[in-house]
Amino acid sequence: MFSRLFAPKVKVSAHCDLPCGVYDPAQARIEAESVKAVQEKYQANEDPDFRTRAIIIKEQRAELAKHHISVLWSDYFKPPHFEKYPELHQLINDALKAGSAAKASNDPKTGEKLLELIARIDTIFWETKKA
């Protein structure tokens, strides 16, 4: 139990490769806020060309949100984190699938769902930073 609490910091440093120093879930959050904002603008404007652009832009923003979430999982989070937060794998997978769902829908609730899952990843992220 005692070693578990200390292990993370040591191992994380040990596994740290060149680009891993700077991570911030804000990158995923900002793109997801964009997804939700675009969905709201889609709902408020019935011009078909405006809506086409909304869908194009939402596709790109959701893809970037998914990319930033993916990077946290593959590059920042390490085995000790997965041990301490056994729900982390599924949480991140759910967030990525919420990104896909927000691409496929123009309902701001799907963007909101994506933001909520990113917020939960963000909470764990900052806990591991303090650890």
Added chain:
Amino acid sequence: MFSRLFAPKVKVSAHCDLPCGVYDPAQARIEAESVKAVQEKYQANEDPDFRTRAIIIKEQRAELAKHHISVLWSDYFKPPHFEKYPELHQLINDALKAGSAAKASNDPKTGEKLLELIARIDTIFWETKKA
């Protein structure tokens, strides 16, 4: 037990969104073969400019391998798969970290490790396709 065997097929179809029809771990494998081939060429050529290009190209190929692996996890694999293969989350995370390790090294063994992990994902992938 009986329902578990049938459930996946049904649920997977039900969750299927627009771009999900065509997936193939060969995409990740081909990029990873490129990573390993570049590492072997790096070892066989001491010209510093050749080696700089090898590192640039390996960085790109490993990034693409990671992207293709990530897409399988976020877009193709669904909850029923994770239930049937509880090791899948960690296996895919290990493969992504092997991609990072192959970026940071010019030892063909790191490219080989990445290929082995992709091969294990590939086995599961085709089992789920037959299911």
Added chain:
Amino acid sequence: MFSRLFAPKVKVSAHCDLPCGVYDPAQARIEAESVKAVQEKYQANEDPDFRTRAIIIKEQRAELAKHHISVLWSDYFKPPHFEKYPELHQLINDALKAGSAAKASNDPKTGEKLLELIARIDTIFWETKKA
């Protein structure tokens, strides 16, 4: 005649530059399968927003298919191949134009045409590998 059959292997090796070790027409084929699958989903769904996404995604997949075909022509195939397969230039140009045509159409026949031309390139590709 005899020297022609042997020439390719020698010359191809001689011209081989850093990233040329790993090529596989499967990369183009997988993207083209995606193009055709998206066209089929477009036909089966009349929701205008779904169709907008189908066109966006098809545009990207067809562009990737064209890119992978182009790389085979510019980076893998060498003068001895063009000598042995005089139809190769035109076949590859036809495949690229089939990629453009599949962007401009939602008829799965255009995706099918692209796949057929990639299959013919694939046949020649593997013949040159065995040579």
Added chain:
Amino acid sequence: MFSRLFAPKVKVSAHCDLPCGVYDPAQARIEAESVKAVQEKYQANEDPDFRTRAIIIKEQRAELAKHHISVLWSDYFKPPHFEKYPELHQLINDALKAGSAAKASNDPKTGEKLLELIARIDTIFWETKKA
């Protein structure tokens, strides 16, 4: 004087086009922090291949920092902002040139300079948001 203080809010809303709802200088800052962190790792590691990777990654991160700064200037800031902050054009141009300078150098001071200029843009950005 009175009308100047009110004009911005009105005009800014009026000019707002589809993707303009969500902007945050944090996007540029996070990439710039990465630039500086990579420069520090470069200084602490004499392995030539590590340094090659550091330069590759710094090039990409600095390019992204420049892109995010550029988007603020072209898409977020509007004529009323330029009227209220006459130094804004030059400040942003300086920040972009600091991004180029940080690409060309491995001295963490150049990354620090980039961060300082982004911090000044950030201050103005949030003032305009409160206005």
Added chain:
Amino acid sequence: MFSRLFAPKVKVSAHCDLPCGVYDPAQARIEAESVKAVQEKYQANEDPDFRTRAIIIKEQRAELAKHHISVLWSDYFKPPHFEKYPELHQLINDALKAGSAAKASNDPKTGEKLLELIARIDTIFWETKKA
């Protein structure tokens, strides 16, 4: 006055970093011509799928036009240019905003406006080259 005329050349050379040797506003102009041409084709074709593709492609071309304009401002133009052409900052910002406006509209006049502003940047660019 005399020193002002000589200063630019000297300072520009002094600030010149690695990629700065080759710039040409033709890059922005060609993309902007594409924007306008796509808008004209949009107007001439009422098929909704054709129009969706037109909007997708125009979005990409306008983004590239904006990128090339941005590079001229951040990488080519230097303080002495801004001193000699005090209108340059605003002219370039107007051109970038014209790029955004051409994304949001299918009226060829918006593409024409973008082209006019690029033409004015082009005039200044070539004057500075002769200086």
Added chain:
Amino acid sequence: MFSRLFAPKVKVSAHCDLPCGVYDPAQARIEAESVKAVQEKYQANEDPDFRTRAIIIKEQRAELAKHHISVLWSDYFKPPHFEKYPELHQLINDALKAGSAAKASNDPKTGEKLLELIARIDTIFWETKKA
């Protein structure tokens, strides 16, 4: 003979798809000028980090030159052009391979070779435009 001379114009118009209105070999030429300029700067500067950046940037510029050449072949040139200029396929393939060669070398002669082949494509391009 008579019909051959007229056929091209008609067929080219008939095959014209959405993005084909604006093409210009200047796009490839500008990137190739950058390739050659970077090679010259590489030769003039022995700092290893400067040279690493030169190789990174040259790789990107040569890739863009290859892309623009490829687009001319796949999207602009049509069967009547290939009939009129039977050397066109091989000329363009040579230009693409010259792009690869310029990636693999820091000798400005390889950049010059790329520029010469683009100039020959440019000559044919403008002849077909006048036709």
